[in-house]
Amino acid sequence: MSLNKYSKPTLNDPNLFRESAYINGEWVKGTDEVFEVADPASGEIIARVPEQPVSVVEEAIDVAYAAFKTYKNTSPRERSKWLRNMYNLMLENLDDLATIITLENGKALGEAKGEIKYAASYFEWYAEEAPRLYGATIQPLNPNNRVFTVRQPVGVCGIICPWNFPSAMITRKAAAALAVGCTVLIKPDSQTPLSALAMAYLAGKAGFPKGSFNVILSHTNTPKLGRTLCESPKVKKITFTGSTNVGKILMKQSSLTLKKLSFELGGNAPFIVFEDADLDQALEQAMACKFRGLGQTCVCANRLYVHSSVIDKFAKLLAERVGKFVIGHGLDPNTTHGCVINSDAIEKVERHKQDAVGKGAKVVLEGGRLPNLGPNFYAPVILSHVPSTAIVSKEETFGPLCPIFSFDTMEEVVGYANDTEFGLAAYVFSKNVDTLYTVSEALETGMVSCNTGVFSDCSIPFGGVKESGFGREGSLYGIEDYTVLKTITIGNLPNSI
Ligand SMILES: NC(=O)c1ccc[n+]([C@@H]2O[C@H](COP(=O)([O-])OP(=O)(O)OC[C@H]3O[C@@H](n4cnc5c(N)ncnc54)[C@H](O)[C@@H]3O)[C@@H](O)[C@H]2O)c1
Numbered sequence: 001m002s003l004n005k006y007s008k009p010t011l012n013d014p015n016l017f018r019e020s021a022y023i024n025g026e027w028v029k030g031t032d033e034v035f036e037v038a039d040p041a042s043g044e045i046i047a048r049v050p051e052q053p054v055s056v057v058e059e060a061i062d063v064a065y066a067a068f069k070t071y072k073n074t075s076p077r078e079r080s081k082w083l084r085n086m087y088n089l090m091l092e093n094l095d096d097l098a099t100i101i102t103l104e105n106g107k108a109l110g111e112a113k114g115e116i117k118y119a120a121s122y123f124e125w126y127a128e129e130a131p132r133l134y135g136a137t138i139q140p141l142n143p144n145n146r147v148f149t150v151r152q153p154v155g156v157c158g159i160i161c162p163w164n165f166p167s168a169m170i171t172r173k174a175a176a177a178l179a180v181g182c183t184v185l186i187k188p189d190s191q192t193p194l195s196a197l198a199m200a201y202l203a204g205k206a207g208f209p210k211g212s213f214n215v216i217l218s219h220t221n222t223p224k225l226g227r228t229l230c231e232s233p234k235v236k237k238i239t240f241t242g243s244t245n246v247g248k249i250l251m252k253q254s255s256l257t258l259k260k261l262s263f264e265l266g267g268n269a270p271f272i273v274f275e276d277a278d279l280d281q282a283l284e285q286a287m288a289c290k291f292r293g294l295g296q297t298c299v300c301a302n303r304l305y306v307h308s309s310v311i312d313k314f315a316k317l318l319a320e321r322v323g324k325f326v327i328g329h330g331l332d333p334n335t336t337h338g339c340v341i342n343s344d345a346i347e348k349v350e351r352h353k354q355d356a357v358g359k360g361a362k363v364v365l366e367g368g369r370l371p372n373l374g375p376n377f378y379a380p381v382i383l384s385h386v387p388s389t390a391i392v393s394k395e396e397t398f399g400p401l402c403p404i405f406s407f408d409t410m411e412e413v414v415g416y417a418n419d420t421e422f423g424l425a426a427y428v429f430s431k432n433v434d435t436l437y438t439v440s441e442a443l444e445t446g447m448v449s450c451n452t453g454v455f456s457d458c459s460i461p462f463g464g465v466k467e468s469g470f471g472r473e474g475s476l477y478g479i480e481d482y483t484v485l486k487t488i489t490i491g492n493l494p495n496s497i
């Protein structure tokens, strides 16, 4: 692959770079109207893709609906083979796919490669799960009846995804859906549609039948397209990853047709460091957790709670280590951390920082804008002794701001951690298993990670509680969200012999 800094890449396989939607196995524009995709690091336009009208989405829904009628009857072994092919193809094209992510999202190439491996792992996992969908046999009260259950695919799934993981947020939904026999219509974020299109190209090569894997595109038309997906009686499920506010809109719109829903929404993860924690381990893990994607992941630590006896030491050492980050264009091999997605992300970081400092937080690492690199570059900020009244204790920053709060007792810190409407991930650091266990049970989140800041894995159930959403992705449970349970009763059997 030859890459010129700040320019469109020459990919090993140029077919992976697509500027059309993918419907029924065809590359489709459907309109002359386009929207632009820019490299957030350089501002350079890297693609022009169609702004699709509602009529194209309606056609795509019809295609996915028609395809479902045959796709649902393919054998689990066939689907497993296509999923496995997709896994292999993603790894074979790792460099190109990662380059596309870096160019549209801004994350460093090393992180982008990690995302592709993570994204592909869902295809591998569900290739293995596809033939293992079990039901139950049930002993009913009526002795002349026999009862069993089967899991059937729910139908056409509308998949709406964010920009922060342009590949992995799609695969952990699509792989499970395709494994059980659902067809999918994917709507990526308008800032990062190119990864979805590259995967559509690979899905065709992997052997998925026409109409089973579709990608539609929109920017300003997004609310109309979203409504069309939510209100169509032919779409049986909406699976969404994104903000809680948009999740609430989609839930209302989906109520008209009472769709099955899975929502992975915003987080506000507490990262708790007790006085007996291995400080060096907690520091390393805090860095990895807080600054993954430069703070733009839903499971990034949003609030660090560090015991009052170690908070000053922890904050100083963290600032020393984070100060060594090399921030730059994601394709530069020296870069450890890329840029944020857009100027709104920086404005939110600054608003949360000013609020906390105004309320008495200490600045440990000043951070701030890096105009020499570009308008979307921002060096991490670390604040300590942040008061509990700061906005950041309640609102997700989704950016490179690391606020550290002090606490004294276990009861106090669990109270702070749970004092939010969100409940996605939480982190606990201690050498005492009683502390880990008691606190894990008390935290109101879907996932708790003890003594590690990086826990994501295709084998675990991923998802939240409270306003962080519902449904689980990945693991053996993730497949259930794309099925409906059917009960079959065979009645009036003769008396037993
Ligand atoms: N829980 C998780 O697994 C998870 C993962 C990643 C991101 N997130 C959350 O996502 C948020 C950041 O992503 P974002 O700002 O791009 O979210 P967003 O909700 O603005 O956008 C997500 C997707 O929804 C689409 N969308 C926006 N308005 C829509 C509408 N009216 N109808 C239909 N679709 C619409 C967008 O185009 C995009 O594809 C954060 O809150 C983050 O925590 C959660």
Ligand SMILES: O=CCCC(=O)O
Pocket: 164, 165, 168, 296, 297, 298, 299, 456
């Ligand atoms: O941004 C949210 C998803 C992050 C992950 O899957 O680890």
